[in-house]
Amino acid sequence: MITRNQVKRINRLKTRKRRDEGVFLVEGVRLVEELLDSELQVELAVVAPSLVRVERGAQLAKTIRDSGMQLAEVTDSELSELADTETPQGVLAIAREPSWELANLQPGDRTAMLVYDRLTDPGNLGTLMRTAHALGVDWCVALPGSVDPWSPKAVRASAGSVFHVPVSREPWPEVMNWLRERDFTIFCADPGGEPVTRGVVRGEGFALVLGNEPSGLSEEVRNACDARIGIHLSGKMDSLNVATAGALLLDRLIGDPDRS
């Protein structure tokens, strides 16, 4: 059984209104598994009979039941109505948005940060969160004007990485001060920027700022850059998708022990 209030609440989460409540919606087996595997607080799980029809779903249903979290059981058609996606796989959850603040980050050597300057496409932002997670980025910041990292599309594109890699939403002056006080190098992605050479990042930490597609970086960010960096394009296309450009720059900045 699901209450009328729970249904209303889930429906609100599919619109921008949910920002007022500090919670967001997670759908599907893989994403809910990732959510339960994170430190985020789950407020409600909603489960339908189709979940237990595959082994992996049955395992997830057991985990949900054993956890003692609040649980609503609905029919498959009720779940389809509640879901934002077409195939919710018999499960969705409401989770509390974490309140990450840069002030809480204790930087170590070679701390890597990714900053989104008015990134408006949720698919690109989510894909970048997934890349950040895979490449070992420590922190992400979504500057004002960027898409909500907890929107359903961004969460899906991140494959659950938004549950694990901290992403805070703070204005540039605060972020810049934080970076300056700790001697971080501020790199800005720019199609006309200098190609990155491995080893450019030494002891200290760094932040890589990615701008809006197609309008680029905002003036205040551009002015604060220590270096504008880009990918040397040997082909005829003059730009890369922002999630691709961000991945290539991060890979080169972070480097790894396997590269010659």
Add this chain to the structure above:
Amino acid sequence: MITRNQVKRINRLKTRKRRDEGVFLVEGVRLVEELLDSELQVELAVVAPSLVRVERGAQLAKTIRDSGMQLAEVTDSELSELADTETPQGVLAIAREPSWELANLQPGDRTAMLVYDRLTDPGNLGTLMRTAHALGVDWCVALPGSVDPWSPKAVRASAGSVFHVPVSREPWPEVMNWLRERDFTIFCADPGGEPVTRGVVRGEGFALVLGNEPSGLSEEVRNACDARIGIHLSGKMDSLNVATAGALLLDRLIGDPDRS
């Protein structure tokens, strides 16, 4: 004026039926500009008054008129009805699908090829076409089971790169024979593969095969691989988006003169 037949034809192009006709739909100023800048044949341009309201659009309208191509003029609301996107920016076009075949490729030194093995997401395939174009890949192949490179979503994600980088649709045995006969190295992307070291590709050409997300490479492709390669992930996420993984592997395989 637009004829009833032209309207019917455009509406068919928004569905899978258009495959029968060998033509596809292109929408928006930037994409139509890219189309006119390519060697592809344009069958019909459709223009509405809103196109000329911005300087860049007015320039495009002039180019279309001067070219002597078949042109239909419609109202803005008629164009919105015809378009697949919400903001067609006053212009769309029907173009003839090029008939690229691997048999026509004359490989040179360090020829780079990208092969899609059952890639089903049009956004990922389009993003990979854009990356291939930017990094100087010479040829792409979409194996059976892959999404149509000329679908509206793939064309949009490619930012027009599908008009420039050849992409053929051929079965694996033919592709493999072509590669073997020319001593190409066949690399397969695999999350558990060996990290790529720069310089691994020397004189000869290579093909990088990307598999389905999440099921991976098909058996026949996997068996033909010379090497399985992957990205060493320092973070906690066990996989990357396929368009991101493809970009990182290509960047490392192709290398560039700016890297140390």
